[in-house]
Amino acid sequence: MPRALRVTLITVGVILLLYGIYYLIGRPAIPLPAIRYPVPAGQSLHDIITATESDQIRVTLNTNGKLEMLSADNELVKLDYTPETLANTVDLALRLAPGQTLASYQQFVERFPVYPFLTNYVNQFFYRYLPLRLSVILTPQP
Amino acid sequence: MKNKQNLIKIIIALVLVFGISLMQHTPSAIADVPLQTDLSNVVHIDVTYDPASQTFSAGGFSSEELKQFGVPALPDEIWALLTVFDDLSLKIIGDEIQLMTNESPLFSMTFDENARTFVYDMLNVYLATGKVDRERAEKWLEQADFDITLRKTKDLSEPLRIQLATLLQVKIDDNGALSVEGIPTGMGITPEIGAMLKSANIENAKICWNKGVVNGEVNGSVLPQMTIYEDGVIVIDKALGLNLGDLGPIFESSFGAGVVFAEGAPVAGECLP
Numbered sequence: 484m485p486r487a488l489r490v491t492l493i494t495v496g497v498i499l500l501l502y503g504i505y506y507l508i509g510r511p512a513i514p515l516p517a518i519r520y521p522v523p524a525g526q527s528l529h530d531i532i533t534a535t536e537s538d539q540i541r542v543t544l545n546t547n548g549k550l551e552m553l554s555a556d557n558e559l560v561k562l563d564y565t566p567e568t569l570a571n572t573v574d575l576a577l578r579l580a581p582g583q584t585l586a587s588y589q590q591f592v593e594r595f596p597v598y599p600f601l602t603n604y605v606n607q608f609f610y611r612y613l614p615l616r617l618s619v620i621l622t623p624q625p
Numbered sequence: 626m627k628n629k630q631n632l633i634k635i636i637i638a639l640v641l642v643f644g645i646s647l648m649q650h651t652p653s654a655i656a657d658v659p660l661q662t663d664l665s666n667v668v669h670i671d672v673t674y675d676p677a678s679q680t681f682s683a684g685g686f687s688s689e690e691l692k693q694f695g696v697p698a699l700p701d702e703i704w705a706l707l708t709v710f711d712d713l714s715l716k717i718i719g720d721e722i723q724l725m726t727n728e729s730p731l732f733s734m735t736f737d738e739n740a741r742t743f744v745y746d747m748l749n750v751y752l753a754t755g756k757v758d759r760e761r762a763e764k765w766l767e768q769a770d771f772d773i774t775l776r777k778t779k780d781l782s783e784p785l786r787i788q789l790a791t792l793l794q795v796k797i798d799d800n801g802a803l804s805v806e807g808i809p810t811g812m813g814i815t816p817e818i819g820a821m822l823k824s825a826n827i828e829n830a831k832i833c834w835n836k837g838v839v840n841g842e843v844n845g846s847v848l849p850q851m852t853i854y855e856d857g858v859i860v861i862d863k864a865l866g867l868n869l870g871d872l873g874p875i876f877e878s879s880f881g882a883g884v885v886f887a888e889g890a891p892v893a894g895e896c897l898p
Contacts, residue, residue, distance in 0.1 A: 527865065534864035550849075552857070559857030564849035571846040578825035 512545045512616040521624035532623045540621045547614035566606045669772045671783035676708045678779075685784030685870070695811030710777065717771040741766070758807040765791065765806075784874040790895040792831065792883040799887050828889030833881035833896035840896070 522529045532540050537555035544550050550562040564572070577585045592598055609615055674681040680688035681699065692698075699707075707713075714725040717736060724731040734740065745757045769789060776782075796804045801813040814822075831842040837855065841848040855876045862869045883892025 530864040531861055534860050554856075554860065557856045557860075558852075558854050559860060560854065561852040562849050563852070568847050568849045571843075572848055575825070575843055575846070575848070578827075579821060581821075 510547075510612075510614060512547055512614040514616040514618070517541075517618035517620050519620045519622060521622050523624045528621065529623050532621055538623060542619045542621065544617045545614060546609040546616075548610060566603065566610050569606065570603065667770050667772065667786075667788050669786040670774070671785075672773065672775045673778050673780055673782040674707055674775060675779045676704055676777070679704055682780075682782040685782055685874070687781060693811070695809065707775070707777070710775070712777060713775040715771075715773040715775070717766065717773075719770070720766075736766070756807065761794065761806050784871065785878070786874050787878050787880050789880045790897055792881045792892060792895060794891070795882045795884045797884065797886050822886050827886055829886065829892045830884045831881065831892045831894065831896075832884065833879075835879045835896065837876050 522532055532538060535554035535557075539554070540559070541553045542551070543553065548564050550564070552559040552561070577588055670684055672681060672683045679698070681691075682688055683691060683696075710726050712727060713731075714723075714728075716723045716725075720736045721733060722736045722740075723733045741763070745759055745762060748757050769791065794806050796807075797814055797819075798804070799819075801816060801819045803810050803813045826844075828844055830844075831840075833840040837853050839851040839853060841851075855872050858869065858872055861867070862872075879896065881896030883894075885891055
C-alpha cells in the first residue's frame with residue numbers, strides 16, 4: 484500500500500476516532516473565547532446593561548440552535564432555532580429590510596448562485612455535526 | 626509488516642463503523658420547551674367600578690386606558706344597577722350562566738340560543754363601533770369558560786388571566802386600523818409600517834404566547850421559538866422606564882392571535898402546546 488494512502492487512512496481514522504468519542508459524550512458545543520464589547524452610553528442597550536445587577540449581559544450563540552441572553556445567573560431571553568426556522572427568519576428580515584437590501588441580495592445570489600447552498604451547508608454542519616459556542620460579553624462603557 | 630496490515634484493518638473498520646454511525650445520525654432536539662399540559666380554555670376578567678365617579682377598570686386596564694381603546698362609558702341604568710351590589714360574579718360555563726353576589730347565588734339560567742341572541746343584540750347596541758360576529762362568538766362560547774367578577778372599589782382591577790387555545794382573530798385593514806374579532810379597537814399601525822408589510826408581501830401571522838414561550842409564523846413559515854423570562858422583562862422595564870406593572874399574571878397566561886393584513890388569507894389552527 485502506498486505511504487500516502489496509509490497516512491491519509493490513519494489521519495481519517497484518528498479524526499473519526501476523536502469524533503466518535505466526541506459523539507459518544509453527547510457532542511457538547513465547543514466553546515470559543517468570549518469577546519468583550521463595551522457599549523457606549525446613550526444607547527438603549529447601555530441602559531439595559533446597567534439595569535442588571537451584574538452590570539453585564541452575556542449573549543451566547545450555541546450553533547446547535549440556541550441563542551441566549553443572560554445576566555449573571557438569570558436568563559433574560561432565549562431563542563431556539565433550527566436551520567429551517569433560521570432560514571425563514573433571514574428571508575423575513577431581508578424582505579422587511581429598508582431600501583434595496585433584498586434587491587442587492589438577489590443580485591448577489593444571481594452572481595453567486597452557490598451562495599444559498601453554501602450558507603445552508605455551513606449552517607447545517609455547525610448545527611448537526613460540530614456545534615460551537617460563541618459568547619459576547621456586553622459591558623457598559625465607563 | 627503483519628502489524629501494519631492489522632493496524633490498517635483496524636483503521637478501515639473504524640472508518641466503516643463511524644461512517645455508518647454518522648450516516649444514521651438523527652438531528653438533535655432543539656429546545657427544552659416546558660410543555661403546557663393544563664390548558665383549560667378559561668377567561669377570567671376582573672372588573673372594578675366606582676359609582677361615585679362612574680369609572681370602571683377591567684382586566685388591569687384603568688378607566689383612561691379603556692377609553693383610549695375605544696370602550697364606551699356605561700349607561701346610567703347600568704350604574705344604577707351596579708350601585709346596588711358590592712360584588713358580582715358572572716360565570717358562563719358551557720350553556721349555563723351563573724350570577725353570584727357576595728358569594729351567594731343570585732340566579733342561574735340556561736344560556737340557550739334565544740338568550741344568546743338577546744345578549745348579542747344588547748352588545749351590538751352597546752358597541753357603537755362594530756357588531757358582534759355571531760359565528761365567532763358562538764365558537765368562543767363553545768370552547769371557553771368565562772369567569773367575570775365585578776367589585777365595587779376604586780382599586781385597579783386584576784390583570785386579565787386567560788388560557789386559550791383558540792386564536793383571537795386580529796385584522797389590520799388597508800388603512801392600518803386594527804380590529805379584534807371584528808370589533809374596531811381604535812388603534813392601528815402607522816402608514817410606514819403598513820407600507821413595509823405590504824412591500825414584504827406579508828399576508829398573515831400567527832403568534833402564540835404560552836407562559837413566556839412565543840411561537841410565531843409569518844405567511845405560514847415557522848420562526849424560531851422565543852422564550853421571554855419575567856426577570857428579563859423586569860430588567861428592560863427598569864432600564865427603559867416602561868412601567869409595565871405586575872407581570873406575573875401575563876406569565877401565567879396562554880393565548881394566541883391570528884393577524885391578517887389587508888386582504889390576506891385567514892390564519893387557521895390553534896395555539897397548542
